[in-house]
Amino acid sequence: xxxxxxxxxxxxxxxxxxxxxxxxxxxxxxxxxxxxxxxxxxxxxxxxxxxxxxxxxxxxxxxxxxxxxxxxxxxxxxxxxxxxxxxxxxxxxxxxxxxxxxxxxxxxxxxxxxxxxxxxxxxxxxxxxxxxxxxxxxxxxxxxxxxxxxxxxxxxxxxxxxxxxxxxxxxxxxxxxxxxxxxxxxxxxxxxxxxxxxxxxxxxxxxxxxxxxxxxxxxxxxxxxxxxxxxxxxxxxxxxxxxxxxxxxxxxxxxxxxxxxxxxxxxxxxxxxxx
Amino acid sequence: xxxxxxxxxxxxxxxxxxxxxxxxxxxxxxxxxxxxxxxxxxxxxxxxxxxxxxxxxxxxxxxxxxxxxxxxxxxxxxxxxxxxxxxxxxxxxxxxxxxxxxxxxxxxxxxxxxxxxxxxxxxxxxxxxxxxxxxxxxxxxxxxxxxxxxxxxxxxxxxxxxxxxxxxxxxxxxxxxxxxxxxxxxxxxxxxxxxxxxxxxxxxxxxxxxxxxxxxxxxxxxxxxxxxxxxxxxxxxxxxxxxxxxxxxxxxxxxxxxxxxxxxxxxxxxxxxxxxxxxxxxxxxxxxxxxxxxxxxxxxxxxxxxxxxxxxxxxxxxxxxxxxxxxxxxxxxxxxxxxxxxxxxxxxxxxxxxxxxxxxxxxxxxxxxxxxxxxxxxxxxxxxx
Numbered sequence: 145x146x147x148x149x150x151x152x153x154x155x156x157x158x159x160x161x162x163x164x165x166x167x168x169x170x171x172x173x174x175x176x177x178x179x180x181x182x183x184x185x186x187x188x189x190x191x192x193x194x195x196x197x198x199x200x201x202x203x204x205x206x207x208x209x210x211x212x213x214x215x216x217x218x219x220x221x222x223x224x225x226x227x228x229x230x231x232x233x234x235x236x237x238x239x240x241x242x243x244x245x246x247x248x249x250x251x252x253x254x255x256x257x258x259x260x261x262x263x264x265x266x267x268x269x270x271x272x273x274x275x276x277x278x279x280x281x282x283x284x285x286x287x288x289x290x291x292x293x294x295x296x297x298x299x300x301x302x303x304x305x306x307x308x309x310x311x312x313x314x315x316x317x318x319x320x321x322x323x324x325x326x327x328x329x330x331x332x333x334x335x336x337x338x339x340x341x342x343x344x345x346x347x348x349x350x351x352x353x354x355x356x357x358x359x360x361x362x363x364x365x366x367x368x369x370x371x372x373x374x375x376x377x378x379x380x381x382x383x384x385x386x387x388x389x390x391x392x393x394x395x396x397x398x399x400x401x402x403x404x405x406x407x408x409x410x411x412x413x414x415x416x417x418x419x
Numbered sequence: 420x421x422x423x424x425x426x427x428x429x430x431x432x433x434x435x436x437x438x439x440x441x442x443x444x445x446x447x448x449x450x451x452x453x454x455x456x457x458x459x460x461x462x463x464x465x466x467x468x469x470x471x472x473x474x475x476x477x478x479x480x481x482x483x484x485x486x487x488x489x490x491x492x493x494x495x496x497x498x499x500x501x502x503x504x505x506x507x508x509x510x511x512x513x514x515x516x517x518x519x520x521x522x523x524x525x526x527x528x529x530x531x532x533x534x535x536x537x538x539x540x541x542x543x544x545x546x547x548x549x550x551x552x553x554x555x556x557x558x559x560x561x562x563x564x565x566x567x568x569x570x571x572x573x574x575x576x577x578x579x580x581x582x583x584x585x586x587x588x589x590x591x592x593x594x595x596x597x598x599x600x601x602x603x604x605x606x607x608x609x610x611x612x613x614x615x616x617x618x619x620x621x622x623x624x625x626x627x628x629x630x631x632x633x634x635x636x637x638x639x640x641x642x643x644x645x646x647x648x649x650x651x652x653x654x655x656x657x658x659x660x661x662x663x664x665x666x667x668x669x670x671x672x673x674x675x676x677x678x679x680x681x682x683x684x685x686x687x688x689x690x691x692x693x694x695x696x697x698x699x700x701x702x703x704x705x706x707x708x709x710x711x712x713x714x715x716x717x718x719x720x721x722x723x724x725x726x727x728x729x730x731x732x733x734x735x736x737x738x739x740x741x742x743x744x745x746x747x748x749x750x751x752x753x754x755x756x757x758x759x760x761x762x763x764x765x766x767x768x769x770x771x772x773x774x775x776x777x778x779x780x781x782x783x784x785x786x787x788x789x790x791x792x793x794x795x796x797x798x799x800x801x802x803x804x
Contacts, residue, residue: 148503149503152503154503154505177630177632178630179627179628179629179630180630181502181627182495182498182499182501182502182627182768183499183502184499186495186771186772186775186776187768187769187771187772187773187776188772188773188774188775188776188777188779189772189776189779191772211779211780212780212781212782212783213783216427216428217427217780218427218430218431218779218780219779219780220427221427221428221431222431225428225431248779249781249783249784250783267773267776278759279633279759279763280633280634280759305795306795306798307791307794307795309791309795311784311787311788311790311791312783312784312787312788313784328781328784329783330783330784330786330787331787332787350769350772350773352630352631376786376787376790376791377790378790391783391786392786393782393783393786394786394789408782408783408786
């Protein structure tokens with residue numbers, strides 16, 4: 145790999161991305177366009193997250209990658225190997241031992257602490273995209289803080305179904321100003337975004353956008369006074385560790401409809417089992 | 420007892436070994452060399468270079484080999500290599516009128532200065548399978564099938580001498596150094612919009628560095644279309660011919676050949692030639708009824724590719740013209756005229772990745788949906804009772 149720079153990207157590109165990150169941190173929740181590079185990973189596999197990670201990772205970092213909460217899913221393994229090859233940094237599966245965590249679709253159950261950075265892989269950064277397909281329009285709507293359409297959509301869901309019909313990538317308002325997609329994390333994880341002590345960075349490679357939630361920033365999931373935001377609950381506890389406060393994966397165990405529930409966060413589950 | 424799924428690491432390593440096996444195929448069949456791919460699958464190499472935005476035949480051939488002939492995968496490999504290369508400058512605009520032409524046809528004029536030069540083309544072949552190619556070393560194709568390697572031209576007495584069929588590194592000498600573009604004749608009469616070259620010092624858009632801004636300038640649009648998936652652009656160009664953003668096109672000229680690439684190094688201050696590349700250029704001539712400010716005249720659509728890629732160059736020109744609708748005061752009412760739609764979905768590396776990422780696990784999101792739909796259903800059932 146000697147033909148490639150530390151963490152694959154050249155230093156000029158990293159600097160460009162870090163400048164976008166600084167702007168993103170300065171304007172929490174605002175999408176900053178950046179000159180996204182073509183990466184040796186496929187679009188949709190986390191190219192935005194990988195570029196953000198590559199531009200902030202240093203030789204002293206301890207790196208963790210999760211996908212669906214697990215360190216051992218194939219894409220998490222692949223991204224961890226990519227940075228092992230290109231940076232030789234230490235890697236870990238322990239949330240509390242990591243300085244830098246790249247994630248797809250989950251926020252770890254173990255509370256994050258000050259100084260940690262979490263990098264989210266983002267497929268579609270624009271929260272208004274399903275309501276307005278045109279970038280030219282949505283940019284205006286953000287500039288004018290014109291988020292009425294989203295409230296109307298949530299209202300229509302409630303009048304029609306009694307619930308907001310969004311289970312993941314549930315829209316949030318960051319620092320009382322910008323509407324933001326938290327990436328496709330389950331809404332179960334949304335409360336963890338609020339005033340989190342870690343720095344949360346979001347990278348969308350194909351869509352060429354970066355945004356951020358700096359430490360301790362208020363993040364509110366959209367709701368109504370008479371229909372407050374709620375998260376998923378399970379009637380089951382984890383079949384492996386007994387946790388009742390974690391997001392559960394449902395595992396089909398036979399072909400007769402048998403099911404069991406286990407923690408989606410494999411590190412959390414293992415550590416509860418005392419390993 | 421259930422044990423959480425493990426083994427991603429081993430599975431990936433095994434999958435890579437298996438992929439390498441399948442790529443190689445039956446080991447009793449000789450392995451392909453990059454030269455063979457370059458020479459005998461040259462048009463695949465051309466497409467990978469064009470959509471990969473990387474002019475290097477050897478690397479493109481390697482990508483085709485590594486991708487097992489999946490050209491979109493090969494384009495991806497070329498792009499992912501290209502992205503690591505330093506950018507040390509922009510070339511001067513290439514002058515396609517000084518191209519050493521191997522093929523050049525104009526559909527708008529029976530004869531043009533310099534002549535119509537048919538060159539190597541599938542156009543008039545009968546698409547009959549040529550059994551003489553089936554066995555190894557069985558000669559060079561059936562001359563009667565129409566793919567005969569004979570120069571063939573009509574029209575002008577000034578047709579260029581030489582061997583039109585030379586695949587690369589043509590031996591043709593340009594006529595008096597230049598072969599004027601066929602539609603320049605229209606230009607002299609003012610029948611077609613003039614095209615003023617930008618000053619050399621104007622920075623050129625580069626989507627691979629800055630991302631796509633909307634609305635986009637024409638340089639960014641053309642770059643996007645040059646890199647765009649041939650199939651996607653072909654479908655859009657075809658749609659304009661069938662009434663979706665119709666722009667009444669004529670193929671003013673298509674030319675294929677070699678041009679020199681010049682660079683002005685800062686320390687020298689004058690242009691030096693850094694190499695020669697093969698290009699396909701298409702100038703489309705389109706009807707225009709005129710507007711409040713412009714008299715009726717022909718307008719242009721432009722297409723340019725690396726290597727020999729006429730289908731791509733032609734359809735790129737059709738879509739380029741369709742996307743100029745706003746500038747020309749036409750109502751954008753069809754998909755090929757919708758800049759944001761076209762430019763945001765034209766890149767096959769982006770599209771292929773995002774479509775195929777659905778293969779990645781999504782069970783956390785799906786679990787959330789399951790919880791929601793069960794809640795909704797139990798409430799609906801309770802209401803029904």
